[in-house]
Amino acid sequence: MPQHDVLVIGAGLAGMRAALAAAEGGANVGVMSKIHPVRSHSNAAQGGINAALNPEDSWESHAFDTVKGSDYLGDQDAIEIMCREAPEEILHLEHLGVTFHRNDEGKLGTRAFGGASAARTYYVADITGQAILHVLYEQLMKHEEVYRYEEYFVTALVQDETGHVAGAITRNLRDGSMELFNAKKVILCTGGNGQIYNPTTNALVCTGDGIALAYRLGAPLMDMEMVQYHPTTLAGNGLLITEGARGEGAHLYNAEGERFMEKYAPNKMELASRDVVSRAEQTEINEGRGFPDGTVHLDITPVPRKRIHEALREIVMVARDFAGVDILNEPVPIKPGNHYVMGGIKTDTDGLCPVPGLYAAGETACVSVHGGNRLGANSLLDTLIFGRRAGAHAAREAKAIAMPTAAHSQLEDEQRAIDTIVRRERSGRRVSEVKAELGRIMDAKVAVYRDDEGLKEALEGIKRLQEEAKTVAIDDKGTVFNQDVLGALELGFMIDNAEAITVAALERKESRGAQYRTDFPERNDEEWLKHITVTHHGNGNGNASSDDVPELAYSEVTLTQWQPEARTY
Amino acid sequence: MSDFALKVRRYDPESGEPAYWEDMSIELEPERSVLDAILKYKADTDNSLAIRCSCQAAICGSCGVRINGQSRLACNTQLGEASEELRAHDGTIVVEPMGNMPVLKDLIVDMDAVHWKKVQRVVPWLLPEGDPPEREYIVPAESMIDITQSMACIQCGACVSACLSMEADPEFIGPAALAKAYRFVGDPRDSQTEERLRDLAEDPHGIYDCTHCFACIEVCPKDVAPMSQIMRLRRRAIGDYGIKDSNNGYGHEKAFVDLVEKYGTLHEAQLLPKSFGQGSLIRSQIDPDSLKQLAGSFPTVIAGLKSGKVNPIKAIWHKKLADQKQVKRIYNEVESRGERIELNLYIVGEDPSDNEGEGAQEPAGGDRAGADAEAGKSEEGAIQ
Ligand SMILES: Cc1cc2nc3c(=O)[nH]c(=O)nc-3n(C[C@H](O)[C@H](O)[C@H](O)COP(=O)(O)OP(=O)(O)OC[C@H]3O[C@@H](n4cnc5c(N)ncnc54)[C@H](O)[C@@H]3O)c2cc1C
Ligand code: SF4
Ligand code: SF4
Ligand code: FES
Numbered sequence: 001m002p003q004h005d006v007l008v009i010g011a012g013l014a015g016m017r018a019a020l021a022a023a024e025g026g027a028n029v030g031v032m033s034k035i036h037p038v039r040s041h042s043n044a045a046q047g048g049i050n051a052a053l054n055p056e057d058s059w060e061s062h063a064f065d066t067v068k069g070s071d072y073l074g075d076q077d078a079i080e081i082m083c084r085e086a087p088e089e090i091l092h093l094e095h096l097g098v099t100f101h102r103n104d105e106g107k108l109g110t111r112a113f114g115g116a117s118a119a120r121t122y123y124v125a126d127i128t129g130q131a132i133l134h135v136l137y138e139q140l141m142k143h144e145e146v147y148r149y150e151e152y153f154v155t156a157l158v159q160d161e162t163g164h165v166a167g168a169i170t171r172n173l174r175d176g177s178m179e180l181f182n183a184k185k186v187i188l189c190t191g192g193n194g195q196i197y198n199p200t201t202n203a204l205v206c207t208g209d210g211i212a213l214a215y216r217l218g219a220p221l222m223d224m225e226m227v228q229y230h231p232t233t234l235a236g237n238g239l240l241i242t243e244g245a246r247g248e249g250a251h252l253y254n255a256e257g258e259r260f261m262e263k264y265a266p267n268k269m270e271l272a273s274r275d276v277v278s279r280a281e282q283t284e285i286n287e288g289r290g291f292p293d294g295t296v297h298l299d300i301t302p303v304p305r306k307r308i309h310e311a312l313r314e315i316v317m318v319a320r321d322f323a324g325v326d327i328l329n330e331p332v333p334i335k336p337g338n339h340y341v342m343g344g345i346k347t348d349t350d351g352l353c354p355v356p357g358l359y360a361a362g363e364t365a366c367v368s369v370h371g372g373n374r375l376g377a378n379s380l381l382d383t384l385i386f387g388r389r390a391g392a393h394a395a396r397e398a399k400a401i402a403m404p405t406a407a408h409s410q411l412e413d414e415q416r417a418i419d420t421i422v423r424r425e426r427s428g429r430r431v432s433e434v435k436a437e438l439g440r441i442m443d444a445k446v447a448v449y450r451d452d453e454g455l456k457e458a459l460e461g462i463k464r465l466q467e468e469a470k471t472v473a474i475d476d477k478g479t480v481f482n483q484d485v486l487g488a489l490e491l492g493f494m495i496d497n498a499e500a501i502t503v504a505a506l507e508r509k510e511s512r513g514a515q516y517r518t519d520f521p522e523r524n525d526e527e528w529l530k531h532i533t534v535t536h537h538g539n540g541n542g543n544a545s546s547d548d549v550p551e552l553a554y555s556e557v558t559l560t561q562w563q564p565e566a567r568t569y
Numbered sequence: 570m571s572d573f574a575l576k577v578r579r580y581d582p583e584s585g586e587p588a589y590w591e592d593m594s595i596e597l598e599p600e601r602s603v604l605d606a607i608l609k610y611k612a613d614t615d616n617s618l619a620i621r622c623s624c625q626a627a628i629c630g631s632c633g634v635r636i637n638g639q640s641r642l643a644c645n646t647q648l649g650e651a652s653e654e655l656r657a658h659d660g661t662i663v664v665e666p667m668g669n670m671p672v673l674k675d676l677i678v679d680m681d682a683v684h685w686k687k688v689q690r691v692v693p694w695l696l697p698e699g700d701p702p703e704r705e706y707i708v709p710a711e712s713m714i715d716i717t718q719s720m721a722c723i724q725c726g727a728c729v730s731a732c733l734s735m736e737a738d739p740e741f742i743g744p745a746a747l748a749k750a751y752r753f754v755g756d757p758r759d760s761q762t763e764e765r766l767r768d769l770a771e772d773p774h775g776i777y778d779c780t781h782c783f784a785c786i787e788v789c790p791k792d793v794a795p796m797s798q799i800m801r802l803r804r805r806a807i808g809d810y811g812i813k814d815s816n817n818g819y820g821h822e823k824a825f826v827d828l829v830e831k832y833g834t835l836h837e838a839q840l841l842p843k844s845f846g847q848g849s850l851i852r853s854q855i856d857p858d859s860l861k862q863l864a865g866s867f868p869t870v871i872a873g874l875k876s877g878k879v880n881p882i883k884a885i886w887h888k889k890l891a892d893q894k895q896v897k898r899i900y901n902e903v904e905s906r907g908e909r910i911e912l913n914l915y916i917v918g919e920d921p922s923d924n925e926g927e928g929a930q931e932p933a934g935g936d937r938a939g940a941d942a943e944a945g946k947s948e949e950g951a952i953q
Contacts, residue, residue: 035621036680038724039629094705097695097758099720102710109710125717130628134720138694150681174673203623239626310714318626321645324600432612476617478583481674484616 001406003182004030004147005398006391009154009168009210010189011037013129013380014362016136017387018187018351018394023146025395030181031140032149032170034205034486038137041191041203042383045129046242046314048111048121049380051086057118059083060561066378067562069115069273070342070371071513072529073223076560078349078367082378082385089384090122098135099124101311111311112247115273115375115569126242126314129380155414155489157186157213157358158406165217165357166404169414173486176479178418180411184401185357185394188214188345189387192363193497195490197338197447198439199238201230210364212493214345215500219355220533220553222366223343224497225504226514228374229448231277233337234323235295241315241334243376246270248307250300252281253331254289260296265569272569275373275514278336282448285335295333336448340379341497342370342514343504346533346555351390357404361390368531371557372513421474421488428471431487438465438498446502451519455506462498469495500534503550507532525564530554572596573648575606576658578665579618579675588672591618592661599649603662604632606648607676619675627790630723633730634676635665640730640788643676667730669739683739684726687746691769695753698760708757719752719798721791728785728795740774744785744795747776751798754805766806770814776802777818820844830900833890 006022008015011033019031033040052062063083067074094100094108100122103109113121124131140146151173158180160166167182190210194202215221231252232241246252252270254260264280265272272280281296290296300308300315308316308328319327344366351359351367362383369382441461445454469491476484510524511517535551573595580588593614595606604622611618620643621631627645634643637656643664651662670678697706728744735741742750750769753759769775776799785795803822806812813819824843828836890896 035623035629035631039621039623039631041624041629043628043723044624044626091701091705095697095701097753097756099713099716099752099756100705102708102713104710106707106709108705124720125714127717127721130723131717131720134724135695141689142694203629204625205623237625321647322626430612431616475615478581478617480582481619481677482617483611483619487616 001180001182002030002147003403004028005183006030006185006187006394007168007181007183008032008187008189008391010040010191010362010364011140011148011150012040012042012189012191012362012383013133013136014042014191014364014383014387015040015187015189016133016140017384018189018359018361018391019146020136020139020143021388021391022187022395023143025392027395027398029145029395030147030149030183032152032154032181034151034153034173034209036150037140037148038134039205040133041206042133042380043130044201044203044240045380046126046240047113047244047247048123048128048377049090049132049384050113050116050120050375050377051090051122051381052083052118052120053087053090053108053122054110054118054120057120059086061117062086062120064562065116066369066375067371068565068567069373069375069378070369071275071373071523071567072525072562072564073226073368073371073513073531073557075368075371075558076562077558078369080560081349081389082367082369082381085385086381089381089388093132093135093384096135096139098132101125111244112271113376114243114246114268114271114277116271116377121244121247121377123244123311125310126244126312132380132384153486153489154190154209154213155418156410157217158410159217159355159357160404160406162404163356164404165355166406169411171418171486173481176482178411178415180406180408182403182406184398184403185359187351187359187361187390187394188364189360189362189383190364192341193494194338194341195435196438196494196498196501197227197442198436199233199236199443200338200439201233201238201240202338207490207494208341208364208497209490209493210360211344211500212496214353214355214358214360215496215534215536217355217358218535218537219353219358220346220535221343221500221504222346222531222533222555223368223371223504224341224500224534225508225532226342226370226372227338227446227501228274228340228342228514229278229282229336230339231274231281231336232298232334233339234318235293235333235335237322238337239318239322240337240339241298241318241332242312243274245298245300245303245312245315248300248303248312250298250303252277253297253299254284255291255296256289258289260284260289268569273373273567274339274376275516276569278448279516281336286449290335291333293333295335297331298334299331300327301329301331338443338447340374341501342366342368342372342374343501346531347386347390349386349389350393351386352393359390359394361387372515418485418489422477422482422485424471424474426473426475428473429468431472431484431491434465434468434472435487435491435494438462438494442498442501446498446505448516450505450515450517452506452517455502459499459502459506462495462502466495466499496536500536500550503552504532504534507552523567529557529564531557570596570598571649573599573606573652574661575603575610576661576663577607577618577676580666580672582674595648597648599652600647602644603634603636603646603648603651603664604643606662607643607664619677621677628723630725633667633725633727635667635730637663638665640667640727642725642727642790645790667726669730669732669735670726678726680726684724684729684743684745687729687743688724688749690742691746691750691753692761692765693746693749693753695756695759696761697758706758712755712757716752716755719748719755719793722748722793723791725790727788727790728793731784731788733782733784734778734780738774738778741778742769742772742774742776744779744799747779747802748793748795748798751802754802762805763810763812766802766810767812767814769802770806770812770818771816773816775816776806777814777816777821817844830896832888833893833896
């Protein structure tokens with residue numbers, strides 16, 4: 001049985017940063033990922049990463065923008081930590097070798113991003129996430145003492161008899177073998193859950209596994225109703241056009257040729273917060289001022305060519321290859337699309353969850369620094385700051401305790417559960433059908449505009465899919481790279497995520513950040529300036545069941561320096 | 570919507586059966602990708618077909634395969650285009666796993682055993698001098714933009730799959746890993762530039778093992794142009810550090826350049842002896858140190874003569890180009906420049922005569938042109 005002081009699950013930015021920090025803290029570390037680490041979805045972050053590093057800028061200003069962006073739902077103590085530690089983290093990455101863009105003096109240069117009062121986004125052309133991800137992987141290759149388990153899929157978490165987390169159960173995708181990993185501390189860094197929506201900007205692997213693993217263990221999820229729709233995604237396939245495009249000066253037009261953001265955010269225009277721009281677009285489309293294919297246009301031609309080539313090359317390729325549009329000469333049709341989950345596993349500012357021994361960081365976690373709406377380029381920062389803090393804290397704490405006992409019987413149970421999935425009759429629906437229906441429900445009823453009736457319908461649908469997911473048909477009976485059985489497990493995880501999101505959205509009877517309730521169109525600080533947590537009391541393992549009732553609770557929003565104000569851009 | 574015919578190579582290691590072809594017919598819009606077609610087949614018909622994929626946007630580097638014999642990403646190859654290619658079998662799109670790496674199942678290959686091992690070989694992390702500064706390292710903006718081209722590599726392995734040298738010499742470090750090496754060699758923050766270059770030049774499977782076949786440039790979905798990066802490693806090794814490697818890669822490069830300067834095209838009979846010393850085959854003045862290596866190349870020469878690929882008469886009395894003066898002019902022009910000019914996709918030339926324009930602002934009209942221009946502009950660079 002492999003044993004580690006700290007076991008990091010997920011090797012995106014959050015996971016690799018956590019693993020490196022834990023190793024620096026002297027812990028014996030294992031880091032595992034269901035795909036090769038450099039394939040993680042952190043790759044997709046084109047735009048950049050925020051930090052108030054310029055002498056003229058201040059972390060307070062960054063923090064205030066973040067608080068305002070969050071529609072005052074973000075916890076200000078956590079936001080302060082993130083913004084204060086941001087400059088040091090950027091410098092650390094630079095020292096490790098990230099090839100950040102320089103200004104004429106050879107110092108780090110910035111670009112503008114939405115919702116920010118200063119240009120404080122640091123970047124590498126439009127491959128920022130990829131560049132940082134690859135550099136962190138370089139560091140993992142360098143630090144051979146950190147054990148890497150690549151193409152290992154975690155199917156369940158394990159607790160000892162006191163309820164302290166004691167490890168995880170994994171499936172090695174190459175040969176299908178199952179193993180019990182024993183660990184003193186487990187850090188979940190499994191990324192987002194965008195695949196429950198269709199379309200989405202998220203990759204196929206973003207199935208909310210960690211969120212569901214923690215949920216099944218009884219860990220509370222927080223702010224789950226806050227799901228970000230990004231203003232500029234390609235209509236057909238949900239691919240993202242980075243906010244960097246608008247940061248560099250691109251404009252939005254409706255079918256009448258109007259630069260409609262004038263009506264919604266006269267000061268910040270295209271660079272208002274994402275929820276604001278997405279809602280503006282959706283309103284234009286819903287009120288008949290969009291193009292016939294349900295889009296508006298993004299025009300990048302105001303940006304100088306040279307600048308496009310050096311800073312936005314990726315999106316020229318994306319538009320050409322995936323939408324057949326030459327954005328150097330013509331506008332590209334876009335619409336709001338699912339992008340990011342602000343909510344996740346509730347943690348404190350050291351990444352610690354209410355379940356002992358369990359940590360979470362990155363998109364999987366909810367500290368909460370993003371509250372109701374995440375600012376562009378704040379997510380990479382979140383993954384790194386809280387990944388590092390979680391790794392360091394876990395390493396410290398691990399020293400103080402003995403290895404918890406992990407019962408072998410759990411491995412046998414999991415093995416049996418998977419064997420049953422593989423062996424069952426091919427009578428149920430296909431994984432793909434259930435997943436497609438889930439995506440349709442979520443995009444129709446739990447998207448930019450929501451109401452009581454739609455959310456209730458969505459929940460009914462989700463409950464039905466929860467049952468259907470238990471009998472999905474499996475084609476692949478083998479062990480080597482059995483992606484079919486993996487798909488069935490991920491489907492279970494996704495439906496649990498969808499349930500938590502919808503239950504929370506139904507509960508929040510106001511409009512704040514990404515949650516816009518047409519039946520409660522105002523923000524209501526008196527009653528709803530609080531987090532909603534969703535906790536599942538199931539049998540620990542296995543899919544949540546349709547008759548389980550998730551428990552809802554509230555927790556305070558931490559305010560430090562900034563009192564809620566009306567939010568205009 | 571149209572019907573597309575696909576022929577997919579399948580292999581199940583657990584069945585005990587050899588690999589086989591599976592035919593499928595998929596209805597999709599022509600601008601959808603080959604990956605979309607495979608995913609549709611998995612969704613509707615048989616989910617046991619294995620392919621790595623995640624981003625569907627040519628970002629994660631998972632879905633490298635061979636389509637109609639060409640290594641590329643399944644997610645950025647459009648069905649319509651692929652079915653119309655000459656290489657397609659009467660409109661049937663042929664999909665196979667990548668080459669030069671062992672197949673694990675269906676379209677999944679073992680990248681750890683080949684690709685990642687080679688990446689690890691080039692010491693792929695920054696080695697700065699001493700403690701880091703209080704703030705950032707101050708480096709020229711261009712240097713960062715310059716190495717961004719190799720940072721753009723998504724480690725998909727398409728170039729490894731296509732590399733001809735690697736097929737002949739599986740130990741060749743290969744295009745992706747060498748492009749990664751350039752990312753450190755070109756990085757002014759790294760303190761081991763010379764050591765890295767010496768290491769890669771001395772390794773018999775290193776920078777001089779590439780045969781300039783251009784395959785990696787052609788297949789790379791991110792325009793990393795690995796061969797150009799390899800050529801830059803050579804130029805740095807020779808031009809900046811004067812590294813004369815024991816494989817005599819240095820001599821070979823120099824002979825190439827000198828011969829083209831003299832004859833306008835490559836005088837093949839003189840290449841070998843000149844690579845190893847000053848002489849030609851007739852007036853032999855070969856550097857004794859190189860004799861052993863030269864002797865080692867005779868079997869190749871003899872095989873060439875036997876197969877008729879080398880015509881001894883033509884090879885020895887090579888004709889000069891009619892307009893040899895033009896070649897000389899290019900050499901003079903290049904050699905009169907104080908600094909080497911490296912073209913790169915992210916710095917696309919700031920020719921003052923070109924403001925709005927296409928021309929130099931475009932990513933160098935395909936990398937082949939870029940690479941050629943680059944090679945031509947370097948003092949000691951090979952001219953191919
Ligand atoms: C298109 C796009 C553009 C973006 N642009 C920006 C931007 O410009 N700036 C910004 O700040 N943010 C941006 N974001 C958001 C940001 O990229 C992500 O929120 C962030 O990268 C998430 O990092 P992570 O480490 O939490 O997760 P990921 O990078 O998604 O990593 C998750 C890891 O968990 C592993 N994993 C998952 N499940 C399992 C399991 N069951 N078993 C084992 N391993 C598992 C995966 O293999 C992977 O290694 C963007 C997001 C998208 C989709
Ligand atoms: S140019 Fe060199 S590295 Fe590239 S494929 Fe050909 S032999 Fe391999
Ligand atoms: S150089 Fe290009 S082809 Fe080779 S691995 Fe990198 S991205 Fe893929
Ligand atoms: S699926 Fe990511 S590169 Fe093709």
